[in-house]
Amino acid sequence: MARTPSTMLELGTPAPDFRLPDFNGEQVALSDFTKQPALLVMFICNHCPFVKHVRHELAKLRRDYRPEDVAIVAINPNDVAAYPADNAEAMAREAREVGYTFPYLLDETQEVAKAYQAACTPDFYLFGPDRRLVYRGQLDDSRPGNNVPVTGRDLRAAVDAVLKAASVPSDQRPSIGCNIKWKPGNEPGYYGRIG
DSSP, X not given: OOOEEOOOOOTTOBOOOOEEEBTTSOEEEGGGOOSSSEEEEEEOOSSOHHHHHHHXXXXXXXXXXXXXXXXXXXXXXXXXXXXXXXXXXXXXXXXXXXXXXXXXXXXXXXXXXXXXXXOEESEXXXXXTTXXXXXXXXXXXXXXXXXXXOOOHHHHHHHHHHHTTOOOOSOOOOOEEEXXXXXXXOOOTTOOOOO
């Protein structure tokens, strides 16, 4: 199991634009999320053990935060030809099984993942009301096998701060997960480890 850290995109970066299909082919765009004070963009997939470890907490985030307060969107950036467990049909099954009620999109060209400088699954990006990056990093300290409970503590603290119009905690630790499964020859220049 490869352990790849997030790149820690520079705080203050504007949310990169996207228009991607969900697993049913319906297009979802960044411009669909304009009214909420917070926007959470998550890069996830179906087969990664790190995502499997936290997937119920990801579904719980949507249940715990009102849609009018926090827009949540998940993006699967993996090469589905090489990893069919991450294809659209499998994404639909995963969403039903886990209870994902946020849009779950497929980044088939991987251009959106590159724009966000995403490196691993899961990778989290929280944007404030001006859609500038205020948090990037881990969900919490839990990892597969470390016996730390999955609480979403770090990400939830950042979301709560945005909703209170307070400063987001500056102690931001990189997410750790499986490296994004880039298509051959499509690896971005910022991407470090491949495993």
